[in-house]
Structure formats: C-alpha cells, structure tokens
Amino acid sequence: MERSNGRVHHTCTLRLLLFTFYPIYCQASWMWLGLTSAGVAEQLGCADLPFTRAQKELCRKRPFLLPSIQAGARLGLAECQTQFKHERWNCTTSKDFNGSKDSKDFSVFGYELTSGTKEAAFIHAVMAAGLVHAITRACSQGAMAECGCDASLQGLGSPRQFLEGPPGNASSLRATSHALLAVNQHNSDAGRQAVDRTMLTECRCHGVSGSCAVRTCWRSLAPFERVGAALKERFENSVEVLRRSARQKVRRKDKVGRRGPLERDRLLYLHRSPNYCLEDLGRGILGTRGRQCSRTSRGADGCGLLCCGRGYNTRVVRRATRCACKFVWCCYVRCRRCESMTDIHTCK
Template identity: 30%
Template sequence: MIRKVSLLQLCSVEHYAPLLYGYLLCVAFLEEKAYGVPTTPPEKLTQGCSPELLHLRSHRHFHVLCRSQPAIAVAAYEGMQDAMNQCKEQMRFQLWDCSQIITVLQDPPILRLGTRESAYLWALSSAGAAWGVATACSQGWLPDCSCSGRDELKQNWEWGGCSYGVQFGIITSRKLLTRSTTSRSPLRKLEKHNLKAGRLAVKKTLISSCKCHGVSGSCDQKTCWKKTAPLSTIVQHITNKMHKARRLPDANSPAKNAELVYMEDSPDPCRSIRITNRVCNWRNETSSQGDCGLLCCGRGSKVSHELISYQCDCQFVWCCHLKCNTCLRHRWVSTCN
C-alpha cells in the first residue's frame, strides 16, 4: 500500500508529535529559523488549560496561572509530562521506571516518602516545567514572554537570539512548583531542595548556539545565544544525579544545591509497583539490561507474537510530500506474568 504524506501532516501534533518535544523536532526539520523567531504554536498551547489543571488545588500557583496566562501553564505542564516520558524511556531497564507516575501535581503516594525516587521526581518535574516554558518562549509562542536579545558587542560576536527565555522558564518553574507554605516538615525541605536541583540541571546543561553573518558564508561576525539542551540530555543529567544522590541524616544537614538528597530507604519495588504485562528481555545473552528474571521479580514471564505495521521505503515527491509503503514485521514480545 502506497500513501502520500505531506511534511506538514507528518509533523502535525496529532500524527508525529503528540508531545511538545516531538513537535519541536519537526519544527526544526521543516524550517530553519533563528532562535527567537516565532513559529506556529502547537494546538495545545492555544486551547488553554485542561479541566484537570483548572481545578488543581495542590499547587495553587498552577491554578492561578491557568486563569491569567494559560499558555504558560500549559507549556510548563507539557514539559513536565515530557520529562516523565523521558524517565520511562531512560529507566525502562530498572525495576522502578516512573510508569506508575502521571504527574507530581496529583501528589502520588511516593512523594509522601523522602526517598531517592521522590527526589528524582521533584527534580525531573522542576526541570521539565522550566524546559517547556523556555522552549515555548524561544519559539515565540508565549505573548507574555519577551524574547529579544542584547545589543552588547564583544569582539567579533554579539549576544542575541533568546537567552532570556531560559531564565524566564526557570523563574516560572520556581513560582509554579515551590509551595507557599510555612511548614518546616523534613519532606517539604527535601522537596524544595530537589526542585532547585532540577532547575539547576537546566542551567548546567545549557548550550551555546551561534549564527554567522559574514560575507559569502564567512564567520567574521556572529550572533550567539544560550538555549536549553534537548530534554533527553537534561533528564540524563538528572538521572546521573539520582544514582549519586546523597542520604542526609536529617533535613537540616548541609547539601550542595545541585545534588539530589533523600532521607529514607526506598520500598521494595517488587512489592510496591505493578509488574504484570511489563515488557522485558527474554534470554538476553548479550546484556543483563531488562532481563525478565530481574524485572519480573521472579514471578516468571510469557512470550507472545505480534504483527506490526509501519511506514517504509519512504521517498520525497516534489516538493513537499513523502511517498511511503506500508510494511509488516513479526516480533516476539516477552512480558511479566
């Protein structure tokens, strides 16, 4: 079967990129624009907050922002969701893999514990919110976010683009997720610390981008700006921090701002999470990652057969269409009992 798919359809929010991260990849592919030049915003940003966000009570600032500046609230929320999906991808070979978590805004039970995992979730959410807002700002999708560069010259280059969007995203993340409470409970102190560590992860992974303005492609003059790294890079940075997280004897113990901290041991994942139907690797002789014996907690696994259809042999047809065949492939899938 041969189909024609336009590039705009391929990169639409519905088809190729249901999440903000995927949509941005498509934008970069379709049109090469300087950082800070407006592009068409995804539909989610123009529709306003969902009922879930509008009726949120656990984080009052989210609720307020949804009514005054909904596009910013949605950008932050989508960034948090994308961070959770990145977690599921990067932790897929671990017993605990974020699969039970939809969003920290729902106050899942795991956040009532001062564990390594809860520290990780707070940092991820904080970084995701900052990344989502900074990225939307840099694309010109947020009317309340100014995205003009500085005119300050330095030797043969100048700062431009949308470095401002990064700081705007970090400030927004802090305001949205840091609870305005007078509670001095150890959990609240850990939460606040790990939220800050997540925002710092966005700063630590910033990358410089430059555009040359010289004659005939030379780089005698260039404009440079700071921008957020891909979300996968930020999440990997935080994942590394989680593996090195430091246990504190109490919430008042000193800790570096950039490190994740926790106070109590994690519960046994085999008792605290649902593993039925989790995909694993059966008889993996080359790597122990994702081994069914580990991920299924000794409860055994089953193997099933799947027939998967996918687009293949794609070719560009002048000028803006892809012509693809539909192919089938067989796959054996192992899942936990």
C-alpha cells in the first residue's frame, strides 16, 4: 500500500480481485452473494460457495475478502435496481421470481447476464464498479487485513491474459462467444473506470489563524449513487458493436462512426434489447403487467411507455396520517387523524 498526499493506492489487490471474479465465460455467480443475508458466505465456506476454481482458491487464501465481496455485490445490485426502477426492465433478479433471498439460483440474472444487450452491459459495469468501490472503501477504512501487492501473485501473467483465460484453440470457439467475452470484459472495465473518474478531490488548509499556508489534498470515493448515475448515462449512450470472426476485433456496427475509437469508458452491446413488455420466464423477463406507473409522466415511468400501450387500471387508496400535531404541557403531543385519497395506476 502506498500513500501520496493522502491518496491510497490499492491497484494490485483491486486488479487481482476484479480479474479473478470475471474469468473466461464466467456466469458471475459470485453476484449471488448480493441476494443473501449477512453471514451466509462465512457459514457456507469457500468450498461450498458458487465460485470458480480460481475464485475458491482466492477465497481460501484471503477469507477476509468475503465481507467486502458481498458488500460489493449488494452495492451493485441495489444501484442497478435504483437506476432502472422506472424502466420496463427494472434489473430483474432470481429473487423477483421466487421471493427468496437465499435462492439456489446462483445465476442471479439468468439469461440477461449473457444476452449481450445494453442491459447486460450495465449489469457487468455496475457489478464490477460495486466490487471495486466496496474493496477500496474497506481498504481506506482499515477494515481489511491486507491491501497491498503480493509478490507471490506475480506469476499470474498480465491482467489481459488473466481476463482472457488459458490459451486454447480459438477456432473451436464460436465468434459470437469471443465477441461476448470481449464486450463483457470491456464493460466490466468501464465500471471500474467509472469509480476512478467519479472520485472526489478533498483539501484541507493548515496555517496560523485559519490561513492556508499549507494545503493537503487527497482523493476519496464518491457516493456510489454518483457512480451509478454516470453508468446509467453511459448506458443511454451505449454503442452497438459486431464481430464477424474470432480473429476480428470488436468494432462499431454503425459504418458512419466505425472509424472512431471505442472509448474505454463507453458501454458496448452486441444485440438489440427485447421490449420487456410481456412475461417470458425462460429469458428472465417479468413483463410490466401490474407495475405501478404515473398517469401524467411522459418519461419511462409514464403509463403510456411502461404499459406498452395496453392501458392501465386505477384504484383509489385511502391513507390515514397524523396531522396538526401540537405539544401539550406537560408532556405529550396531540395530533389529529387526517385522511387522504390517492389514485394508484397499474399496467394492464
């Protein structure tokens, strides 16, 4: 761990963790920890957790990472659902299908995670960002046993080699699989970049009588809501890409903008999104039937868009609240009981 003007660098630990938890063709079952209650991971132990072999090995050697990994998974899931709570796809998880936090459906996102859509791009980005954010915060607060570089890990090879997995016969794999892997890795890296680019610079003055003779500055993590908002903006401006063969690089599908570079922080997708209007349990789509909408909004939460043109039902809900409260000497508060009527609109 290295300090410079108050800035803490945890590059080695963060990269190792991110690369280990995004291996080749990973179904990202570690995200399941975000749906579980506290202490479940410790109770199960590394051997019984839904990890790959490399993940289990890292877990066995560094069990102190588990709380932060779970915190990162929860952070990413919560922010995903916050950013998409008014959209047709509202970051559906296996929990939404069966209502259980301890579900054994380790895939969490099911089909959506490997669909190559804009939504999948956001999932990979926000979950990677949550992991990095949680680990960095734990290191900065001194809540982790070690945050520096481990010389014994230098034999893992370069980060890109580790991400791409062990060498093999490329011709035996479909080009679409290569493209999906490349896009998922790019989007995971974009999530990590979002954490770095939203960091705040804080300064403190030192001097006699409040003067600023010496100023100390350091970088600190921004609230994760800011990271999520930045990724949602990139989701809205994501780029469709294609790859015709295993040897080709991923490139823009739009011929007009093909000559331009693919920025590292840009989210990429391979396939157009379904409309998410109708239920399709096989693809992890709940549909929008029964979702609450706004009759007056013209945005994504408006009944016109959210209900996909099917119309909506309206019911009146009566709510009772305490109102006109006054303090009475001595010593209690007296309130009136007020009732209000609210229209609730839900999609047909």
